[in-house]
Amino acid sequence: MGKLRTLIDPYLLLLIGTIGLAALFPAHGSGVAVADAAVTVAVALLFFLYGARLAPQAIWQGMAHWRLQLLVFLSTFLLFPLIGLAVVHTIGGFVAPDIAVGLLFLCVLPSTVQSSIAFTSIARGNVPAALCSASLSNLVGVALTPVLTALLLPTSASGGFSPHALESIAMQILLPFAAGQVARPFIGNWLARYKKMVGYVDRGSILLVVYAAFSAGMVAGVWTRLAPIDLLIVLVLNLVILALVIAATTFASRKLGFSTEDEITIVFCGSKKSMASGIPMATILFAGHAVSLIVLPLMLFHQAQLFVCATLARRYAARPEA
Structure with a gap:
């Protein structure tokens, strides 16, 4: 079954x-200019490597199970945003505006790849379908997340689709991702061989982005506006959103007659949000805003989903063999 090492995430x-x-x-x-330039390069590299590792053939093979893929897609890009809108509308002025923007941004992100597949495997679910679903979510999310951000968030927060925003999205996300897909036949095997080293580059890039975002927040004094109770409120709201999505995907899976293995895939792939994609995207989509506050809900959600899904995976794994 393998050891679950997800309850405390070292990262x-x-x-x-x-x-x-x-x-x-x-x-x-001058350190700010250096940090900004380093972040631009890091984000482009991150999405290049992302594109180079995603196998299009795995996506097309898994699309045969279209009902499962459709349900996960609707959970990720429709159910999550609707719940996010309802939660933000309900809480009103209880959290800072940037935190509210961060909660909505969290809800339009694609699913994770690694943890979705890992939890599905631990719970004895449909792993090939999970691979397809998580990969498809990230492939579509590269383009769909910026569109949903522009549609759902206030213009003052998202910046709308200004020419500069479009250029940043194209140059730092879409173009590197497409270049990675083109380069995949040539470097895909090499990346698979040195998977651990590539993982260090991934995570190191995100740490650099986090440093730049929170550094800018410290200089601007945005953290003086955040009280400890705000962190607790954000964590509770994250857990509410996660619980609603897990309950809805479980109910829909059973109501539509999916097998237990497919239900596991739908629940785990349909309830996750990718911090690896979200933090770099936030630096582009919310340039000029308090990015450190905007990504805070995502960082807390990341840990919450690991705790909750680890518990669920144990429960699913304990069921009798078919």
Whole structure:
């Protein structure tokens, strides 16, 4: 069955350490320009590697199970945004405006790849369908997330689809991702062979983006507007959103007659949100805003989904063999 090492995510400790570093030694003066340039390169590299690793053939093979894929897609890009809109509308002025924007942004992100597949495997679900679903979600999310962001978020927060925003999305997300897909036949095997090293590049890039975002937040003084109770409120709201999605996907899976293996895939792939994609996207989509506050709900949701899904995976795995 394998050991579950997801209850305490070591990467979360690195993220917390990076935030602490930004708080103690934020970038000033010329250091800001250097950090911004490094983030631009890191985000482009991240999406290039993402494109190079996603196998289109795995997506097309899994599309044969179209009912499952459609349900996961609707959960990720329709149910989540609707719940996010309802939650933000309900809480009103209880959280800072940037936190509210962050909650909505969280809800329009694609699913995770690694943890969705890992939890599906642990729970003895339909792993090939999970691979297809998570890959398809990220492939579509590269283009769909910016569109949903522009449609659902206030113009003052998202910046709308200005020429500069479109250029940033194209140059830092779409173009590198497409280049990675083109380069995949040539470097795909090499990336698979050095998977651990590529993982370090992935995670290191995200840490760099987090440092730049929280450093800018410290210099601008945005954290003075956030009280400890705000963190607790955000965590509770995250858990409410996650619980509603898990309940809805479980109910729909059983109502529509899916097998237990397919239900596991639908629940795990349809209830996750990708921090790996979300934090780099936020730096582009919310340039000029308090990105550190906007990505805070996503960072808390990341840990919450690991705790909850680890518990669910254990329960599914404990069922009798068919």
